[in-house]
Amino acid sequence: MATSAVVTGSQAQPRAWPRMxxxxxxxxxxxxFLYASYAKLHFNGAWHLRDYYFFFGMAINSYNLLPFWAxxxxxxxxPWFELALGFFLVIGIGLRWSGLIASALLAVFIAAxxxxxxxxxxxxxxCFGNNxxxxxxxxxxxxxxxxxxxxxxxxxxxxxxxxxxxxx
Amino acid sequence: MKPLLAxxxxxxxxxxxxxxxxxxxxxxxxxxxxxPAAKPAxxxxxPAQAKSLGSKSAPITIEVFEDFQCPxxxxxxxxxxxxxxxxxxxxxxxxxIHRDFPLDIxxxxxxxxxxxxxxxxxxxxxxxxxxxxxxxxxxxxNGKIEEAIASSVPAxxxxxxRDYETAHxxxxxxxxxxxxxxxxxxxxxxxxxxxxxxxxxxxxxxGGGVDYKLLRNYLDYLLRQ
Numbered sequence: 001m002a003t004s005a006v007v008t009g010s011q012a013q014p015r016a017w018p019r020m021x022x023x024x025x026x027x028x029x030x031x032x033f034l035y036a037s038y039a040k041l042h043f044n045g046a047w048h049l050r051d052y053y054f055f056f057g058m059a060i061n062s063y064n065l066l067p068f069w070a071x072x073x074x075x076x077x078x079p080w081f082e083l084a085l086g087f088f089l090v091i092g093i094g095l096r097w098s099g100l101i102a103s104a105l106l107a108v109f110i111a112a113x114x115x116x117x118x119x120x121x122x123x124x125x126x127c128f129g130n131n132x133x134x135x136x137x138x139x140x141x142x143x144x145x146x147x148x149x150x151x152x153x154x155x156x157x158x159x160x161x162x163x164x165x166x167x168x
Numbered sequence: 169m170k171p172l173l174a175x176x177x178x179x180x181x182x183x184x185x186x187x188x189x190x191x192x193x194x195x196x197x198x199x200x201x202x203x204p205a206a207k208p209a210x211x212x213x214x215p216a217q218a219k220s221l222g223s224k225s226a227p228i229t230i231e232v233f234e235d236f237q238c239p240x241x242x243x244x245x246x247x248x249x250x251x252x253x254x255x256x257x258x259x260x261x262x263x264x265i266h267r268d269f270p271l272d273i274x275x276x277x278x279x280x281x282x283x284x285x286x287x288x289x290x291x292x293x294x295x296x297x298x299x300x301x302x303x304x305x306x307x308x309x310n311g312k313i314e315e316a317i318a319s320s321v322p323a324x325x326x327x328x329x330r331d332y333e334t335a336h337x338x339x340x341x342x343x344x345x346x347x348x349x350x351x352x353x354x355x356x357x358x359x360x361x362x363x364x365x366x367x368x369x370x371x372x373x374x375g376g377g378v379d380y381k382l383l384r385n386y387l388d389y390l391l392r393q
Contacts, residue, residue, distance in 0.1 A: 062376055124374040
């Protein structure tokens with residue numbers, strides 16, 4: 001990413017804005033994932049590094065989607081996965097793939113949330129902490145996050161493609 | 169000497185008269201408060217205690233903010249609380265407190281809460297709570313609560329509960345409102361909302377009910393600490 005600044009003259013101008021937008025987009029998306037991880041580990045006014053998975057597991061299980069072993073697995077590792085993903089997005093390492101994973105993850109979350117909403121389940125979203133009720137607002141918010149993730153992913157792929165075309 | 173004597177006698181008589189008056193005016197108060205004949209005010213049980221199950225000295229306290237007409241509360245009661253009572257409350261590991269949080273969207277939840285509170289004061293909370301949730305489908309449509317729970321609560325007992333409710337309506341409403349205020353203070357936004365207190369720390373569990381297996385894992389973890 002940083003090497004793009006080396007491009008000089010009139011050719012550099014049209015490429016600066018998309019790259020800046022991409023940087024902004026991935027940082028915003030990365031911070032969102034970092035916050036999602038933080039909210040699963042720090043809630044009720046304290047850190048829960050030893051027992052966070054009980055609470056997050058209860059939130060996941062309320063969707064009535066997964067078997068118990070999968071709930072247990074997700075509740076233990078998802079916060080750390082989100083932390084790593086957020087870190088990769090903010091730093092910009094492997095952006096195409098981290099963007100793709102973030103998009104896929106958000107698409108799965110939204111599908112589960114939409115299903116729960118349609119079924120009329122009165123549950124917590126589990127997105128940012130354990131006490132946020134699932135509703136239209138959480139669906140709209142997560143959908144806009146998916147739009148951002150898709151934009152970052154597509155942008156990262158396009159810039160990579162253009163960079164390859166220029167260098168060839 | 170004579171005027172002095174007269175004045176001393178006057179002072180003495182005044183003092184005696186004053187003391188006597190004071191004693192007379194003080195006596196009725198003392199007598200009233202100590203009199204066994206005076207009808208004592210009915211010793212109202214602490215509403216929270218009346219709506220609780222188990223031993224107060226249990227290592228874990230669970231508070232559940234519930235609405236008797238809420239389907240999620242019924243589901244939580246049927247699938248989780250009943251087992252929790254058998255496995256943790258009865259053996260003295262958990263002290264379970266019911267908190268009323270009747271939602272305005274449910275037309276009969278206040279009525280059900282009043283009935284449950286009256287039953288609680290008469291030591292019948294567990295029976296009535298179970299009956300209310302078990303027959304929720306029957307009364308939530310028409311509000312005929314007493315009819316719906318008649319098979320679980322005998323008529324004579326129901327009459328006592330109804331009479332108590334009528335006689336103590338203000339106290340019962342105040343107890344429900346007190347629970348609701350507590351819930352609002354704790355940011356309760358849905359029912360059931362569950363709070364677990366252990367080792368001096370209170371944790372809010374995810375709202376909307378919790379699967380028994382997951383709750384059991386968490387409680388066992390707390391008991392191991």
